[in-house]
Amino acid sequence: NAGVTQTPKFRVLKTGQSMTLLCAQDMNHEYMYWYRQDPGMGLRLIHYSVGEGTTAKGEVPDGYNVSRLKKQNFLLGLESAAPSQTSVYFCASSSQGLEQYFGPGTRLTVT
C-alpha cells in the first residue's frame, strides 16, 4: 500500500516550458488536492477534485491546470512555466475531504 505517490521528485524548467506533475493514490479516495509550499507561506491550495471527472479552483489557481480522468490519478499542468512557480508541490488525498494524506512532494525550479 503506497499511499500517495508523486512523480517526478525534482524538475528544472526554463521559463516558458511546460510540464505535468502526476499524483497517484491507492486508497480509493474521492478527494484529491494540489498544494504549493513556499518558504514562510505554509501550504496554499492550487486546485482540487471531489471525484473522478471533477476539478475546482483553490486559492492560487492562476498558471495551472488540472485533470482527474481516473479516480486514482490527479494531474497538475504548467502550460508556460514562470520563475514565480518555483516551489515545492504537494498532492494530497482524502476519503471525505477533511483528513488529508500527503505525498512526498515535487521540487520544481523554473529558471
Place this chain on the structure above:
Amino acid sequence: GQQLNQSPQSMFIQEGEDVSMNCTSSSIFNTWLWYKQDPGEGPVLLIALYKAGELTSNGRLTAQFGITRKDSFLNISASIPSDVGIYFCAGSGAGSYQLTFGKGTKLSVIP
C-alpha cells in the same frame, strides 16, 4: 478569505521539556487538524479534532479544539530529538472540502 495565525513561529527547547503551540482563526472552524513535516517530506497527519472542547491524544501529543471554535492547541510532552520538524495546524469550515493551513511552528530540540 480565512486566515490562521500560528504561534510561535519557531522554538528551541531542551530535550525532555514540554512544548505548547497554538493556532487562532479569524472565523469559526468545524474541524482542526495538526500535521508534522520533516525536512524533504510531505506533512503527516498527527491529530484530527471535530468537536468544540474536544481533547485528543496521540502518544506524547495532545491537541485541543478551543471552545470558541476559533482556536486549537497542540502540546508535546517530554520532547525527544525526533520531535524536530515543522508543525502545521489546519482548519476547515462547515461543509467545506478545503483546509486552510497555518504557516507552521518550527521546533528544534537541543539534546
